[in-house]
Amino acid sequence: MANENDQAYARKLAQIEANENLTILLSMNQVNDEKVKQYIVYTDYRENGQxxxxxxxxxxxxxxxxxxxxxxxxxxQAQLLFETNKWKKEMHITVLETLGAASRLAVYDFQNLGLAQLAVKAFCNLANKLEIETIDGNISTFDSDDFKKVAHILEKYGFEVQTDASQSSGAFIKTKKA
Known part of the structure; x- marks a missing residue:
């Protein structure tokens, strides 16, 4: 299977590189049948003055x-949808989901392999590059265990998570320290 994975990885990498509307943010290509050691994190974000x-x-x-x-x-296998307002130096995470997601915000990391974390890490790196001062969003899950997973991922990357009484929804924010 490693050979097929390596070929699939190479085809996807070539496809992304050939598309001028896409930019690779992170990648790793270490063939391994046991864990995710091959991945490409990419974006359709372009600095175009809008x-x-x-x-x-x-x-x-x-x-x-x-x-x-x-x-x-x-x-x-994972997508983080976001809105950017460069003039206000703000970003808003609209949706972070992985295949099999039960809800809207990273409630089910694809086989718990860290793909949602890769998306959040790349997003934070992009926000730093763009000198974004505030990132926010909302979390909504069907149970408190999923919420705890999402909150843990966000807190790992410096977000402050605020929960409601049910602990299955809430908001998060990250601001640059002055």
Missing amino acids: QESTNSIFVYTPYANVDRFGHSMVDF
């Missing part, structure tokens, strides 16, 4: 994503 724009960060891995013919079954 005041506001809606874009995504995508995470692709061939791990558990290659059919018997060696082709990827899906184009990406």
Whole structure:
């Protein structure tokens, strides 16, 4: 399977590199059948002078994503949808979900392999590059265990998470310290 994964990874990488509307943010290509060691994190965000724009960060891995013919079954396993207002230096995470998600914000990390974390990490790096001062969003899940997972991921990257009484929804924010 490693050979098929390697070929699928190479095809996806070439496809992303050939698309002028996409930019690779992170990548790793260490073939391993046991864990996710091959991934590409990419975005459709382009600095084009618009005041506001809606874009995504995508995470692709061939791990558990290659059919018997060696082709990827899906184009990406995680997506972080965000809005950017460069003039106000603000970003808003609209949706972070992975395949199999039960709800809107990273409630089910694809087989718990860290793909949502890769998306959040790349997003934070992009926000730093753009000198964004405030990032916010909302979390909504069906149970408190999922909420705890999402909150843990966000807190790991410096977000302050505020919960409601049920601990299955809430808001998060990250601001640059002056």
